[in-house]
Amino acid sequence: MKSIHKSFGKQDVLTDISLKVPRGEIYGLIGPSGSGKTTLVKMLIGLESPDSGTVEFKGSPLKAAAVYTSVGYMAQSDALYTELTAKENLNFFASLYSLKKKDREDRIRSVMKTVDLLAHLDKPVALYSGGMKRRLSLAIALLHDPEVLILDEPTVGIDPVLRKQIWEQFQELKGKGRTLLITTHVMDEAERCDRLGLLRNGTLLGSEEPSLIKEKYGVSSLEEVFLSTEVH
Template sequence: MIQLNSIIQLKGLSKSFGSQEVLKSVSLNIQKGDIYGLLGPSGSGKTTLIKLMIGLETPSTGSVTFKGNKLKANELYPSIGYMAQSDALYDELTAKENLSFMASLYGLKTAERKEQIEKVMTTVDLLDHLYKPVHQFSGGMKRRLSLAIALLHEPEVLFLDEPTVGIDPVLRKEIWDSFHRLKEEGRTLVITTHVMDEAERCDRLGLLSHGEIISSDTPDAIKETYGVTSIEDVFLKNGGVSIAD
């Protein structure tokens, strides 16, 4: 049964690569307008789960529904933005040239490109670097440019795979501030992370351990259920898996 206000529902989702089972019967409901965090150690299945949600991988068993309908990748793409762990940027081009190229792939008309490019670069605080070649960008600037590209076509849902990896704490806070502004605009964000303070800033969390969801709720409710004071302690109570592993 689809829950009221559910935008993405996973039911009994499993994924194997050969004899290796990466995800085991994952069931989740992600609500419209939430920042939903997928938290777990490296190798827990976070990236695979994101790829299944956006149709880049096919489940071995189970189903994904988007807004109540069975997932069809070609129909989904106009509604979503995806930011992978690795930046897919052309270093020899300027930020504007990267954005213009991606805007053309999204099908944005020439008249709206300039406005959208300026809007998304303002959102990620990079407007002053619009004409700078990407090879002159720091790692943090490249991550923010990747986020700007994911926002170009004004997607309803953003899937962000470890968007702040390798970024210093001050810049991470700025990026998370932009996530909350996007939420206020009505966007839904699905974010993978293994950083504790980021997990606490999500509306709801799905805790992944060894390919299984061990809990899905608000951060405070999860801690209360397990009688602990930190999310990491939840993992330690479930087989001694540390988030830092």
Template sequence: MKNAISIDGIAKGFQQKKVIQPLSLNIEKGGVFGLLGPSGCGKTTLIKMIVGLINPDAGKVTVLDHEVPNEALLMDVGYMAQSDALYTELTGAENLEFFAKLYRFSKKERRERIQYAAEIVQLTNDLNVRVAHYSGGMKRRLSLAVALIQNPEILILDEPTVGIDPVLKQSIWQELERLSNEDDKTIIITTHVMDEAERCDKLAMLREGEIIAAGTPAALKTQFAAETLDDVFLRIGGGLK
């Protein structure tokens, strides 16, 4: 199967501290790929290099056959950051309209995409409320809607369900699985939550900027003779915090 993302020997440090040790990773097209690890292990830094927000000190990242960063990937990659990048003085609808216009949709397409994204995150009834009045969970949901707005081939989500209630979290995961299975989207998600990691098709476990194990959840548990992914981390010697 062709790779959606190829990471070749990338490394990154900040203020003389190595955040990402030299690592390589291939992520195939289609399916949900999880980056699992404790806070501070380098997940967000790795994600930012994949989307081209920061440059690696060494190595290269290729996304859909384009070396990152590349403007040609604008329509093909949806990104939800760990911190919400929203215009709080605008309403939810105005935020979605603003981002939809960036992708040069027709008025009809914008309306359809906004309706779809709002329904997925259950914000339809709150679109006319200023984002300044949204709760933290509502802002996370709006950020996810923004990432979905352009119907990207690759969806990259950094801790997308933090602060979201269990019922909505289940609904969002069902849609992510539908997108990967029915629409053949490639979805990359960072998490430190084991029940989410279990739902991923494949995983890479990170600790201190290194990939310490990779494979399907079932294969990892078999490889390390473990009943749970928590046990896998403990067997490797890097329990989650």
């Protein structure tokens, strides 16, 4: 992203945002509610266009076709067909991603194992709890083994044990050269990111390692950094 500006009506949502995420990095985005995180994420996948500035992917202007095949996206709200089973949802998205039929079964079982839902593969999504729906949404984002994962609050409603397992999977993906951009309100997750972008009132206040951000604010925890952005 280079010099991004975005407003809705008279409301400025993003102001002069410049951001670069290198391959093989886990980049975290934190900030109070309403700071512009979701708008920024939508711009990275082409769901929103900037009023000015440019968004590039792998050195070229962002194009939906490139994002579609190379990026896995998990929205803040689950986009699932609740009348279908989990397997039917996954098969539908696999067809959108043009996954070959012979590979689908293996990929579906693999991602459902990752999010600990393999036993619930044939259950209608209407019977899933909120946390199970989040995990299924994450499985869908992982389904086509994308180069880049963009995850908006991926672990909301997920218990601490499974969150830990999912973050271990994120680290494995990073080890395979995948790139992850994750928005979160969970400060121990933010600590696990290689770098953090700190958004407040549509402005990027910093883009550094978690330890450097704490040092900059003169505090001992990211929670204190987060709270300081809420009150100022």
